[in-house]
């Protein structure tokens with residue numbers, strides 16, 4: 134049986150990867166900063182430590198076949214990813230990354246020049262991709278699950294996150310977790326870069342309407358109001374707030390189109406059609 138290490142298991146992406154891996158009966162270990170607070174299933178082996186602590190990372194990677202890495206919202210994200218990549222290589226673990234990666238050097242450099250705030254993320258992913266870990270590098274579009282941060286606002290009738298009027302591709306992370314778990318457990322999964330995405334691009338008005346229909350009440354899109362950052366400040370803090378404001382500034386100004394060829398690849402990787410935002414919202418409201 135595959136033994137796998139999951140980073141970020143108490144967070145959004147890693148938590149869903151952990152749920153999927155546990156559901157499939159995988160032998161899971163998680164590196165967590167606080168064992169008492171972690172609240173993970175009993176079958177999960179816990180190693181307590183911070184990603185900045187090389188010894189803890191080394192201990193967590195000992196004896197695993199594969200490891201999932203998502204970059205936390207931390208100011209030292211390049212340093213901790215570097216430690217992780219080096220130690221994964223040393224441990225002989227296959228690396229599965231979920232986040233944002235541009236494989237082509239010139240395209241990556243151009244993206245960094247256009248969006249300097251993303252340079253650390255581009256840099257850490259490029260480093261992980263260069264390691265001798267047979268890395269599978271998955272880029273993810275805008276998460277459906279992001280809306281949960283603003284659930285109280287949405288239920289109060291306001292959808293505050295800016296999404297470009299031409300639409301932004303949105304992915305249900307449950308789909309991403311299925312593919313990521315397959316990559317973690319299939320020792321023959323091909324190294325390389327993959328784009329994981331949802332079936333459609335949605336703008337703010339459309340996303341608000343989907344929530345309104347599921348909740349049976351009016352939900353007004355306010356992402357074009359310059360005050361949208363105030364809603365973010367009420368719900369987030371620290372580096373996560375900084376990262377989210379940067380990301381949504383970008384999502385408000387740049388569309389993310391949905392390439393049918395990529396949806397076809399996603400469907401093949403998943404073995405079923407990717408879930409829509411309406412699927413996600415319905416399940417979330419009925420949970």
Ligand SMILES: NC(=O)c1ccc[n+]([C@@H]2O[C@H](COP(=O)([O-])OP(=O)(O)OC[C@H]3O[C@@H](n4cnc5c(N)ncnc54)[C@H](OP(=O)(O)O)[C@@H]3O)[C@@H](O)[C@H]2O)c1
Pocket residue numbers: 140141142143144145146147164165166167182183184185203204205206207213231232233254273274275276279373
């Ligand atoms: N939101 C989007 O639409 C989107 C789209 C594409 C890519 N991304 C990328 O996804 C990543 C964020 O993932 P997420 O939403 O799952 O984040 P998250 O919910 O904030 O979870 C972060 C996880 O990392 C852990 N962590 C934080 N600092 C750590 C440290 N120093 N050592 C060990 N563990 C640490 C946290 O554990 P604790 O419980 O101890 O805090 C938590 O489990 C970012 O890199 C972002 O750029 C996001």
